[in-house]
Amino acid sequence: MKRLKEFLLKRFRIKDLGDLKYFLGIEFSRSKEGIFMSQRKYALDILQDSGLTGARPDKFPMEQNLKLTPTDGVVLNDPTKYRRLVGRLIYLTVTRPDIVYSVQTLSQFMHEPRKPHWDAALRVLRYIKGTPGQGLLFSSANDLTLKAFCDSDWGGCHATRKSVTGFCFFLGNSLISWKSKKQVVVSRSSAESEYRAMANTCLELTWLRFILQDLKVPQDAPTPLFCDNQAALHIAANPVFHERTKHIEIDCHIVREKLQAGMINPSYVPTKFQLADVFTKALGKDQFVTLRNKLGLHDIHSPT
Secondary structure, eight states: OHHHHHHHHHHSOOOOOOSOOEETTEEEEEETTEEEEEOHHHHHHHHHHHTOTTSOOOSSSSOTTOOOOSSSSOBOSOHHHHHHHHHHHHHHTTTOGGGHHHHHHHGGGSSSOBHHHHHHHHHHHHHHHHOTTOEEEEESSOOOOEEEEEEEETTOOTTTOOOEEEEEEEETTEEEEEEEEEOSSOOSSHHHHHHHHHHHHHHHHHHHHHHHHHTTOOOOSOEEEEESOHHHHHHHHOOSOOGGGGGGHHHHHHHHHHHHTTOEEEEEOOGGGOGGGGGTSOOOHHHHHHHHHHTTEEOTTSOO
């Protein structure tokens, strides 16, 4: 490390500021347990600008079974405040995977935000009010083995009936990658939507395995890919195409290619233990808090 710094100092006009503590609104804390990353100050700034520093906090970011559509409710007189708020929340998801689904949903109404959309955004802020220091802990005691969870909510979008894909990756016990995104086509069955989610997860998995290989952390064994849909797992394992799977043939080839290459090991996990469920739908308090804790989110500022 010392030789690298001396090499850079000879060729560039740089300054060694010591250990990383604060960068682009992200705070870093180091200990024997590992590195903790959060955006506490950024979250508090959002609350102050929105006038919700004294608001009553909520336990989870979005009401269960909430139906937001592009046409219901009164159009906001000033849509820029909604767009600014959602834009700031998008950046907050860098360290807050617990609000990813809610922010993904709210970002679909930027073109013409309405009163229900604004109320839902304020609900997310009240949730953040209760957990401003929530962040990710990258443990120093890890086995550096990759594992993945993928899930989908069939027909989750009430306006288009497109499904929502959610996945997350762990390196040991540390969450390193996650996503919540609406699928580009309408799926005709839950198995189809789950299989599309599995295919998208395989693409991210391929990229992560190559990155880890470049960092001298090769993944010698197939990566466990946990899915809670038995039909999707059977399609992945069955080399025969049936009439009902012709419309997802490309996704079938993607998953089977990774399976035959020894990159993935599709496995079943019960729905209540499916960690990617938090990225596909709005959950109730108990299930949301359980999955949030299993994702490895911590708040070093909260009292023990």
